[in-house]
Amino acid sequence: QQQVKQSPQSLIVQKGGISIINCAYENTAFDYFPWYQQFPGKGPALLIAIRPDVSEKKEGRFTISFNKSAKQFSLHIMDSQPGDSATYFCAASMKVNNYGQNFVFGPGTRLSVLP
Amino acid sequence: GAVVSQHPSWVICKSGTSVKIECRSLDFQATTMFWYRQFPKQSLMLMATSNEGSKATYEQGVEKDKFLINHASLTLSTLTVTSAHPEDSSFYICSASRDRTYGNQPQHFGDGTRLSIL
Numbered sequence: 001q002q003q004v005k006q007s008p009q010s011l012i013v014q015k016g017g018i019s020i021i022n023c024a025y026e027n028t029a030f031d032y033f034p035w036y037q038q039f040p041g042k043g044p045a046l047l048i049a050i051r052p053d054v055s056e057k058k059e060g061r062f063t064i065s066f067n068k069s070a071k072q073f074s075l076h077i078m079d080s081q082p083g084d085s086a087t088y089f090c091a092a093s094m095k096v097n098n099y100g101q102n103f104v105f106g107p108g109t110r111l112s113v114l115p
Numbered sequence: 116g117a118v119v120s121q122h123p124s125w126v127i128c129k130s131g132t133s134v135k136i137e138c139r140s141l142d143f144q145a146t147t148m149f150w151y152r153q154f155p156k157q158s159l160m161l162m163a164t165s166n167e168g169s170k171a172t173y174e175q176g177v178e179k180d181k182f183l184i185n186h187a188s189l190t191l192s193t194l195t196v197t198s199a200h201p202e203d204s205s206f207y208i209c210s211a212s213r214d215r216t217y218g219n220q221p222q223h224f225g226d227g228t229r230l231s232i233l
Contacts, residue, residue, distance in 0.1 A: 041229070042226050042227065043119075043121070043224035043225050043226045043227045044159070044224045046222075046223065049221055089159065093221075095215060099146055099214045099215050099216045100146065100147050100164075100166060100215060101147070101212065101219075103161075103222055106158070107157075110156070
């Protein structure tokens with residue numbers, strides 16, 4: 001129940017195309033869903049995040065779509081660029097005690113954008 | 116805002132020595148800090164979670180006497196790998212999050228420490 005599934009494992013997209021990464025969860029206690037981008041040799045960086053009371057959130061070329069009933073959420077990268085080539089992790093978070101939270105990460109998607 | 120600094124970024128040492136890695140939140144108070152281990156081309160493996168002033172909670176299979184975690188202040192957590200051996204060589208990443216009392220908070224990650232044990 002704590003698992004977050006992520007697909008595909010790897011993705012190759014042409015420059016200018018749309019990259020789509022999907023995640024799914026089981027535990028309805030999750031109430032916060034961030035996405036992270038990681039370049040080789042670096043730590044993950046927060047990209048965009050969404051709460052389950054919102055069905056879509058857009059920041060620049062990055063959009064999260066959220067389907068609460070299906071317990072699924074996805075990241076769309078519009079007009080994908082070679083600089084977007086990285087590993088992307090979805091995550092799900094739930095409240096723990098009064099001030100803390102637990103995070104569960106998906107296994108990651110390696111995106112390669114061809115020039 | 117929300118910068119997390121991790122030091123050192125790379126360390127090489129001999130087998131049997133202890134190595135300390137520092138994680139600092141530079142511009143916010145980190146109520147919770149997390150330590151991860153990441154193998155090449157794999158996901159983040161949570162090692163432990165620490166709340167300021169409390170003992171760290173270790174994940175199953177992580178030796179707490181091997182990986183000592185201290186979270187003495189709201190801006191600093193340290194991970195000490197004691198008596199390190201080649202199998203401990205890995206990429207270690209810390210992250211920090213604010214008090215969730217004020218709403219959902221993301222984790223903010225450091226840039227990781229590449230540990231190589233000879």
